[in-house]
Amino acid sequence: MATIHDEDLARILRDDCPYSDPTTEGLGIAGQPARATLTxxxxxxxxxxxxxxxxxxxxxxxxxxxVGSGTRAAARTLLLEATGPAGSLHRTYKMAQTLIEILSGIATGARAIVDAAQSVNPHCRVACTRKHMPGMKQWALRAIEAGGAVPHRLGLSDYVLVFEEHRTLLNDAAPLSEHFARLKAHAPERRLAAEATDIDGAAALARAGAEIIQVDKMTPEQVAATAAVLSTLSPRPVLAAAGGINAANAAAYAAAGADILVTSAPYQAPPRDVKVRILPA
Incomplete structure (x- = not known):
């Protein structure tokens, strides 16, 4: 899973409490031994x-x-207990609670899509896009991996993916296979992926040398027809379905023959509430 460093965590704490906690200190309880539970x-x-x-x-x-990350926890499950001076607990608990709630929401959303897809196709993988909150990549990766998903691509530098927005700028005088050959020579250690919006386009991209065909906003029926066409090719390209994939339709797309489901839906999942109690130790 993605690694979160101490400086990232300390930055969150400083953002919320850069100076002091006048409430806890003013009440004279900052040094009192206390215990916090997050459930x-x-x-x-x-x-x-x-x-x-x-x-x-x-x-x-x-x-x-x-309970560790990636675990399915039922309501009222104790997640974490902290003991120490009340000032330490009050300085930390709200940020800790919020972090678990937001990232567990994303993880829960990812898990629902993974479960739906793999209920009909155990080999289908759910890949989450880079359309998370900018600057929050490590947190997004932490959450989707806890939910059983994988990154679609870590960023623009990570993956070769040809969109229509690239193809409109290519020289039409040269065949697409020539452009793809140049691209493969430029990045020989990476597989070449290309996106299509219809079945004929997917077949043309595959014949031009694309090793992964990503189809955008197709219905499950159209994905099934695309899978049938690609299955006649050797080698058969990997088929990724993207655009509107969620927990309600993931099973249909997986059953249609998609090898990968590409989605941003987990990033819009609601946070999962965590209850905090602070009591004398």
Whole structure:
């Protein structure tokens, strides 16, 4: 899974509490021994409990992780317990709670799509796009991986994917296969992917040398027809279905013959509520 470093966690804590906590300090309870528990309010696929625990530790508390990232947790499951001075717990708990809620929401959304797809095709993979909040790549990767999905591509530098927006700028005098050959020579260690919006276009891209055909906004029936055409080619390209993939239709696309489901839906998933209680230790 993606690695989150201490400086990233410390930055979150500093953003919320750059100076002091006048409430806890003003009440005279900052040094009082206390215990915080974080519990799932609803069923969820858990993510970022380890990072939340580390945030408590960076603030001077001790932690015990009850449930690790990637685990399916039922409502009322204890996720994390922290003990230490009340000032440390109050400085940390809201950011820790929010981090778990948002990332567990994404993980739960990803898991729902993975479960739906693999219920009909165990070999179908769910790949999440780079259309997450800019600047939050490591958090997005952490969440989708906890949900059983994989990155579609880590960024523009990671993957060769030819869109129509590229092809409109190519010299029409040369065949597409010539352009693809040049691209493969430029990036010989990467597979060449290309996106199509119809069945004939997908077949043409495959015959020109594309090794992965990504079809955009096709119906499951159109994906099935595309899969049938591609199956006549040798070698058969990998078929990725993109555009509007979600938990409600993932099974239909997987059953239609897609090898990969490309989706951004988990990033719009609602957070999963976490209940926090702070009591005397």
């Amino acid at each position: 799932a309010r609803h069923d969820m696929t858990v993510c970022a409990v380890e990072e939340a625990g580390r945030m408590f530790e960076l603030s001077g508390a001790s932690t015990s992780i009850a």
